[in-house]
Amino acid sequence: MPVRLLAPIIFSLAAAVPAAWEEKEPPAQEYEYGADASQKLDLWRGRGKSAPVILYIHGGGWSQGDKEHDALQKAAHYGQMGYAFASMNYRLVPQATVEQQVADVASAIAWLRAQSRPLGINKGRIILMGHSAGAHLAALVATDPVYLKNAGLSMKAIAGVVLLDGAAYHVPSQLGVGNADMQRLRSIAFGGDVARQMRLSPVSHAARPNAGPFLLLHVNNPSTIAQSRGLAALLRKAGTKVTIDMIPNSDHMRLNRHLGDEGDRATELVDQFLATAVP
Structure with missing residues (x-):
């Protein structure tokens, strides 16, 4: 399976990455999880031979974005905590459909599980994390069992879900x-x-079965408040464990870009969630 080292780190992002992490950890490697040119992910290895892994799904209105955007800071933060971190690309609208995008997420999960031993990850401790449109894709694959079933998996393949200011839950x-x-x-x-x-x-699809637990974070925006609260209420009604919180003094892009910063409220909430979801 082809592997390449990532391009040099953008200087504006490199300044934010802890120097100790840069010195101790190897760069990410790119892997193909499918045959399409867009079906690739970057993986930063975790600690040991069976690390939990976060699979990050970028936003971009379903039609743009890239796996390298806003990934390095997250990889550094969670790498220091012992997690492996994967950031995936997926086929984009209009060349692909949203249905195919959700199928890509399921395929990436299946690939990580199949390659868990050589990658040094624990296939039973996969966390989905998505921002904006990526949060929609994460929420859909974690509630509608069709996509994971088509990839040969059940909802148990997802240990937890982190949704960052998601869009279009309804x-x-x-x-x-x-x-x-x-x-x-x-x-x-x-x-x-x-x-x-x-x-x-x-x-x-919020009725059972669902993956779980879920963490929904949103900013002080009427639309994302309504979308997040609506999904959280239905998940709870189905018996799924849900934590939901608003991040004050933030906005749609800031919430995502500052995840991993010291003292950042969203980072604190995600870290607390991970400690219980994949102890």
Whole structure:
């Protein structure tokens, strides 16, 4: 399986990475988890031969973004805690459908489990983490069992889920929110078929079975508050363990970009969640 070292670290990001981590840890390696050119992930190894692993799904309105964006700081922080960290690419709209994107997440989980021994990770301790559209994809694969089943897995393949200011947990109510560019991106991703929109809404699948537990973090924005609270309420109704919290004095991008910073409230909450989800 092809492997390459990542390109040199962007200087603006490198300044934020703890020097001790840089000196002790090898750079990430890129792996292919599928045949498509977009089906690749970067993996930073954890400690020991059976480390828990976080699989990070980037945002970008389902049509843009890259696995290298905002990944290094997270990899450094969780690497210091002993976790392996994987950041994945997936096929993008409009060349691919949202359904195919969720299938890519399931395929990446299946690949990590299949390669767990040579990668030094514990296949029973995989945490999904997604931001924005990536949080939607994480929530959908963790609530609708079809995608993991098609990859030969059950909901037990996901040990926990971290959703960072997610979008479109209930797709129809999200389509008209935000500026014209965001509305256009959502329209391209989800189309005008309300039945399909609801199939792609995690709230439609929040009844059992679900992966779990879930941590939902959001900023002080009416839309993301409503989306997060709505999903959390349905998950709890189904008996799924849920923690939800608002991050004050933040915004949609800041919440994600500062994850891993010392003293950051969102980082503290994620660290506490991980300590109980994958002890």
